[in-house]
Amino acid sequence: MSFSPKFLIAFLVFVSFRFYSFSQTFTSSNLPLVIINTNGQTIKDDPKVTVDMGIIWNGPGKRNTLSDPKNNYNGKVAIEWRGSSSQGFPKKSYGFETKNSILADMDVSLLGMPEENDWILYAPYTDKTMIRDVLTYTLDASLGHWSPRCRYVELFLNGKYEGVYVLMEKIKRNQNRVDIAKLTATDIYGSDLSGGYIIKIDKTTGGGGDGWSSDYTNVVGRTFYQYDYPKAKEIAAEQKSYIQNWVRNMEKTLFQGKFSGVGSYHEYLNDSSFIDFMIINELAKNVDGYRLSSYLYKGKNKLINCGPIWDFNLTYGNADYYNGWLTSGFQFQANLGTDYWQNPFWWNKLMQDQNYVTKLKRRWTWIRKNEFSNERITFVIDSLANVISEAQVRNYQRWPILGQYVWPNWYVGYTYSQELTWMKDWITKRLIFLDQQWPYNFTGIENQILSQSISIYPNPFTNRLTVQLAPTINGDGTAEIVGLSGMLIRKYNIAIQNGQIELDFSGNNLLEPGLYVLRINQNNRTLLTEKVVKRP
Known part of the structure; x- marks a missing residue:
């Protein structure tokens, strides 16, 4: 996330305003309860500290109270703050790893999600609907992609109520997450070397930083690609060379405008995945889209795919910079000024390929009749809002920010209902704009299938x-x-x-x-x- 001029003012509000727990009437919840006891330790950005965590979840339709047994998880976790700009918010997000009795990583299933040891407790704060991320992951998953699975919970930290959180999967190579082959230090020849890889385009905070810069300039600077899997400290020199060369060749073909035939960009990337990535980021008008919190992955003997998607709290009009509030315009074309983090040049190159544009329009028109119909999107929003309708009241007792500007809000509603209604209206207008920009008339066999x-x-x-x-x-x-x-x-x-x-x-x-x-x-x-x- 980039900083607007209002950020410093907002930050001063954060540090000068005394946030405290209004007298909450918590007795029970329809949501699972996550209970963390740090045993006197302080959670910070780095390193992780080992604490006790329990999850109470009595099942769908049943109430959960603090006196119930910790029946979904009860053990040790290593936990730290997560995020970049969001660490300036008083409501902190956390990353944690589940541990066994000897403090080794332990794969577990939390709230019905597939077993793993890396998890996120995401703290919706600047997004006052608290559903923008979960909505987007749900829509993306409906297109057949892996997106982080999410569960709404209420968090208690050292006996203090901390509000509504989202317990969610972290992006990671795993058969139930990013399903690509495992790379070992000895996979340095032939097809073994070809995958899998996960590459990140993001700020270099939060454990990243090792990678390489693009050979080509964007409007300002060059895109920096970070090793996400294998990790920088684990990836072999041959593996670094392989994935760098693959991405460089992909960039070269796009820079040179090789859109078809032998030696085209189709030899390096799966354009269908780039189209879906573009659709989801443009629907959401993601001011961080393309340039931050963006991933590429490559399976063994496969092409580069764009995704998974990540971090959508500054979307659907919830940004007062880079025209994020407007329902018109494309984010891949956004004027980002001299911002260090620019959109990679190859998005504009892809949109110069008329076959890519036609395929994009066809895909958009197809899913608008099904997964992205107005009715389906409204249903998902209403369903998510219903899940947290009770808990959001307690959340805003703990964090009384309704009616207040929180960076980088464009719209400030005085009630939760106003926030929700404004976002739904924004999405309706955005859909109209995209329908006008991406029309496609199905003919022949396409129309027969549709x-x-x-x-x-x-x-x-x-x-x-x-x-x-x-x-x-x-x-x-x-x-x-x-x-x-x-x-x-x-x-x-x-x-x-x-x-x-x-x-x-x-x-x-x-x-x-x-x-x-x-x-x-x-x-x-x-x-x-x-x-x-x-x-x-």
Whole structure:
């Protein structure tokens, strides 16, 4: 995040205003409770300190009280502050690692999320709706990408109520997160050397800093690429050389305008992933998009992909600089002045490729009829707001900032409802703008697929489900079963033959009875998103 002129004023407000806990009426919550006891230690930016943490979660629809057993987690964690500019806020975000009895990393499942040891406790603060990040991750996941899974919680630190937080996954190489091959120090030859890698474009705070600079200038300076996986202290010299050369060749082809044929940029990057990354950042009008908190990853024998997405609190109009409040205009073209962190030059190069632009428009028009329809986006917003409707009252007793400017707010609402309504109205206007800028008329086989009569039977189902798409669709794809909360329950590799897909939920694939969302994806495109019901 970059600083606006108002930041220093806002910071003085932070340090001079005495934040304290109004008399909260906390007795129980519909949200899980996270309880941290530092045993007299002070949590700071670095290094991590080892503390006690417990999570109370009695299940959906049940209340959670401080006197309940710590039944979801009860043990040690190594914890520190996280973030860059956000560390200036009084409500701190934390990164933590779960530990076993001898303080070694221990993979655990927290609140139903897949096992891992690296987690984030994100503190919504400048985003007074407290849903911008979770909304964006939910929308991105609906396109078939991995985005951080999230759970709203309420945090108690050393017996003091700290408000609404988001317990979420950290970006990390893992079969349940960024699913790329593990690289070892001996993977320095042939195809073993080709992946996986995660590269970060960001400020060099927060444990980063080692990497390389682009060979090409942006408006100001050059993009700096940081090693995220393998870590800088672990990556072998041969691996550094490999990923640097791959990215440099990608940049070279784009700089030279090689948009097709032998030697084009298509030999280095998966344009479908760049299109989806651009769509999500432009929908949100992310003032940090492209230039900060941005990632690239490369699997073994694969092309470079753009993503996963990260950090969307200064979005959907919640920024008073770089025209972040306007519902018109494109962020990839933003005038960032002399800001050190500029958008990489290759985004403008991609938009000079008419085939890329056509594919972008086609993708936008497709998902606007489904995953990004006005109705779907409104449903996600209302669902998230409903989850925290009770807890947000307590949060703003603890942090009484409604009606106050917090950097870098453009709009300041006096109630939570006003904040939510303003954001929803902003998104509606933004969708209108993007529809006008990215129109696409489906013709021929595309229109046939889009307007097809999809058949899913039987629905409700017991153990088997058949999906019938257009008979012209063939090839490999994936099927995803998603809970109504947005959590990915199952993911399967599938074969589509003449548009037909057979799904078997018996044996190890057994599903609990309930209502789910079924997604069918192929070639980075979602072909189907439908609700299905599993019978007892």
